[in-house]
Amino acid sequence: MTGITRAEVCAAACADAWRDAGEVLAHAVGVLPGIGARLARMTTNPDLALTDGEAFFMSDPPPLGRTAAHGGVVEGWVPFRRVFDFVAAGRRHSMMGAGQLDAYGNQNISLIGDWRHPTRQLIGVRGVPGNTVNHRTDYWIARHSPKVFVEKVDVVCGVGNDRARAGRGLRFHDLGVVISDLAVLDYGADGRLRIRSVHPGVTVAEVRRNTGFDLDAAGATETRLPSDTELRLIREVIDPEGLRHREVPAPAGPGLTGR
Amino acid sequence: MGDKSMPLDDFAATIESGMTVGIGGWGSRRKPMALVRALLRSDVRDLTVVSFGGPDVGLLCAAGKVRRLVYGFVSLDSIALDPHFRAVRERGAVETAEYDEGMLVTGLRAAAQRLSFLPTRAGLGSDVLTMNPGLVTIASPYTGEEYVAMRALPLDVALVHVNRADAAGNAQYLGPDPYFDDLFAMAADRCYVSTERIVSPADLPAGGPAQSLLISRIFVTAVIETPGGAHFTSCEPDHGRDEPFQAHYAAAARDPDAWRLFRRTFLDGGEPDYHKAVAEFHAGRGGPDGEGAGER
Numbered sequence: 001m002t003g004i005t006r007a008e009v010c011a012a013a014c015a016d017a018w019r020d021a022g023e024v025l026a027h028a029v030g031v032l033p034g035i036g037a038r039l040a041r042m043t044t045n046p047d048l049a050l051t052d053g054e055a056f057f058m059s060d061p062p063p064l065g066r067t068a069a070h071g072g073v074v075e076g077w078v079p080f081r082r083v084f085d086f087v088a089a090g091r092r093h094s095m096m097g098a099g100q101l102d103a104y105g106n107q108n109i110s111l112i113g114d115w116r117h118p119t120r121q122l123i124g125v126r127g128v129p130g131n132t133v134n135h136r137t138d139y140w141i142a143r144h145s146p147k148v149f150v151e152k153v154d155v156v157c158g159v160g161n162d163r164a165r166a167g168r169g170l171r172f173h174d175l176g177v178v179i180s181d182l183a184v185l186d187y188g189a190d191g192r193l194r195i196r197s198v199h200p201g202v203t204v205a206e207v208r209r210n211t212g213f214d215l216d217a218a219g220a221t222e223t224r225l226p227s228d229t230e231l232r233l234i235r236e237v238i239d240p241e242g243l244r245h246r247e248v249p250a251p252a253g254p255g256l257t258g259r
Numbered sequence: 260m261g262d263k264s265m266p267l268d269d270f271a272a273t274i275e276s277g278m279t280v281g282i283g284g285w286g287s288r289r290k291p292m293a294l295v296r297a298l299l300r301s302d303v304r305d306l307t308v309v310s311f312g313g314p315d316v317g318l319l320c321a322a323g324k325v326r327r328l329v330y331g332f333v334s335l336d337s338i339a340l341d342p343h344f345r346a347v348r349e350r351g352a353v354e355t356a357e358y359d360e361g362m363l364v365t366g367l368r369a370a371a372q373r374l375s376f377l378p379t380r381a382g383l384g385s386d387v388l389t390m391n392p393g394l395v396t397i398a399s400p401y402t403g404e405e406y407v408a409m410r411a412l413p414l415d416v417a418l419v420h421v422n423r424a425d426a427a428g429n430a431q432y433l434g435p436d437p438y439f440d441d442l443f444a445m446a447a448d449r450c451y452v453s454t455e456r457i458v459s460p461a462d463l464p465a466g467g468p469a470q471s472l473l474i475s476r477i478f479v480t481a482v483i484e485t486p487g488g489a490h491f492t493s494c495e496p497d498h499g500r501d502e503p504f505q506a507h508y509a510a511a512a513r514d515p516d517a518w519r520l521f522r523r524t525f526l527d528g529g530e531p532d533y534h535k536a537v538a539e540f541h542a543g544r545g546g547p548d549g550e551g552a553g554e555r
């Protein structure tokens with residue numbers, strides 16, 4: 001396979017996050033998490049349960065970014081009321097975005113500034129507080145920047161490791177990885193984010209420059225390339241329209257061939 | 260069974276200033292927009308609005324009807340943020356109680372069961388507790404484990420929109436998701452159901468499976484027939500979201516002059532005027548486009 005793009009590296013990295021998830025609901029917000037969940041289902045984790053992002057579990061998912069109304073095979077009915085039951089039951093694994101994310105994995109999508117009088121209102125906490133205290137949560141950051149990776153978030157929506165360790169009753173709190181367009185991060189024994197791997201063509205210095213807090217890079221490797229099988233699935237089966245390159249643009253040129 | 264049908268024109272007078280109003284639907288999906296538009300035309304004010312918010316929240320905020328907003332999010336789905344919601348928040352113009360979505364469900368469930376709270380894990384460790392200073396945690400009397408004691412969210416009235424209902428108040432949804440409309444109805448002292456069509460009791464089971472009969476008449480105060488009453492939000496399978504019109508709404512909401520024009524064109528008249536103006540909007544664009552079904 002030729003011309004492997006950054007987006008395709010990210011897709012494989014996202015798929016790896018679900019490899020050992022078991023038979024749970026994959027909650028994937030964003031194009032690359034959606035591709036990753038489907039890819040994991042077709043390769044390493046055939047038991048993974050996919051949804052159409054609306055009210056249905058899909059044994060055969062609809063076209064990427066579309067709902068059951070556009071195709072696929074329904075295997076279960078999961079309206080929002082049941083989603084919250086599944087969250088509480090813990091049979092779910094989320095990968096979603098963040099407006100801000102700090103060194104301990106505290107996540108914010110609610111607002112910027114003071115909550116009483118925000119300088120910039122975002123969407124609200126949504127279901128993130130509940131997700132993070134009930135089941136594994138990963139984050140996907142399509143554009144790695146110091147605006148997203150901040151020392152301290154303005155509002156804690158998704159609960160980070162520092163808070164989880166300080167509180168009681170958070171025995172199901174489980175932060176996994178943070179995947180961005182530059183790197184895969186995970187959490188060290190101290191609960192802080194660190195670099196697990198940088199994507200091919202990216203340097204540790206570049207990741208650090210785009211992160212608003214110190215990142216441990218000891219042990220950082222290079223993110224793996226997708227296999228030929230994975231590339232074929234991504235390009236021909238899961239995302240033939242190339243939606244992945246709207247989220248992580250493909251640079252002009254030959255891509256990462258031969259690396 | 261009594262006849263609870265009510266003309267839309269009689270609805271707004273039933274709502275008093277200062278009331279707590281729960282609004283069904285989710286985001287920009289199956290919202291009781293005709294009822295909301297009726298409230299916009301009334302002189303009701305100082306409402307506490309409880310909603311999985313969409314343009315219902317945006318419109319009521321823009322019209323200055325809201326004193327306090329209880330929500331987990333406010334979104335137009337295909338457009339991430341409602342510009343009016345953003346504007347009132349950034350002006351500090353409304354009091355807020357922002358909860359995790361699951362906590363909101365728990366609060367409604369507590370109210371429906373006439374409890375003062377229910378325990379949940381959601382919210383622990385997060386700033387939802389910071390942003391709601393009265394909200395406390397409790398220790399399990401059995402294990403000592405800590406939970407959030409989510410306070411009940413009792414409603415004075417609930418407003419929901421469904422596909423079909425009979426005049427007695429049995430309400431049927433025919434789309435993929437009931438959202439939490441039955442819970443809103445049960446958490447409220449009074450529930451107003453607007454519907455695409457009032458049908459005979461025999462036509463309800465004929466129109467869909469028994470499981471689609473979502474809200475029982477024992478929780479319903481009045482039924483209001485409002486064809487297109489969820490517009491511009493989706494009301495599957497009767498119609499999808501009107502994406503071009505929603506985009507027009509969002510664009511207008513970002514600009515005061517454009518908003519004045521939008522209000523004059525679409526909101527200052529009655530419900531028939533609204534639908535006439537929407538038809539003219541689409542005619543001016545070269546006809547309505549029937550997308551929407553997949554763009555929920």
